[in-house]
Amino acid sequence: MITAVKSKENIPILLKNSPLEKLLLYHNLQQTHHTYNVAELIIATCVDHRISLKIPEKFAYIIRTGGVNLNSCEFYIAFLASVKNIKHVAIIGHNECAMVHLHEKKDIFTQNCNVLGWNHNQAQSFFEQFEHQHEIHNEIHFTLHEAKRLRNIFPQLVIFPFLYNIHDHQLYLINETKSI
Numbered sequence: 701m702i703t704a705v706k707s708k709e710n711i712p713i714l715l716k717n718s719p720l721e722k723l724l725l726y727h728n729l730q731q732t733h734h735t736y737n738v739a740e741l742i743i744a745t746c747v748d749h750r751i752s753l754k755i756p757e758k759f760a761y762i763i764r765t766g767g768v769n770l771n772s773c774e775f776y777i778a779f780l781a782s783v784k785n786i787k788h789v790a791i792i793g794h795n796e797c798a799m800v801h802l803h804e805k806k807d808i809f810t811q812n813c814n815v816l817g818w819n820h821n822q823a824q825s826f827f828e829q830f831e832h833q834h835e836i837h838n839e840i841h842f843t844l845h846e847a848k849r850l851r852n853i854f855p856q857l858v859i860f861p862f863l864y865n866i867h868d869h870q871l872y873l874i875n876e877t878k879s880i
């Protein structure tokens with residue numbers, strides 16, 4: 701379902717000489733950072749604090765949302781593609797994402813409601829109102845789903861899914877034919 705990138709030979713031919721290849725070279729293969737004045741890539745990833753990308757300054761615009769759920773972020777991508785002339789998008793999900801199995805986290809959310817200045821009922825109804833919109837069920841499937849959904853919206857952009865492993869901090873390729 702996922703494939704490691706440990707050498708240049710592991711990078712798909714489809715990505716050769718693209719900013720997506722550069723992302724893998726910088727992050728996984730420790731390639732020396734070039735200097736950028738103009739960004740080449742849009743990176744979308746989760747808000748998770750364990751994700752730390754090793755990329756040069758000004759190389760990429762970065763959109764971070766819980767679970768790399770890009771609903772309501774389409775405008776940013778369209779804007780960056782059109783106005784900033786960015787043609788490549790990396791969608792980076794990660795393992796052990798907090799947006800999986802949200803229903804299991806409802807109790808702790810409501811127990812801590814005083815942090816929000818809410819009572820238990822307010823916290824519970826808020827959680828129940830929004831959990832379905834933010835639940836991603838499975839990190840790999842959801843990342844792939846977002847990549848495919850955005851390809852349909854933006855057929856001229858090169859949109860590619862990756863998985864960030866929070867244990868070894870490497871980016872992995874997601875095998876698109878075997879993942880669904």
Ligand SMILES: [Zn+2]
Binds near residue numbers: 746747766768794
């Ligand atoms: Zn996450």
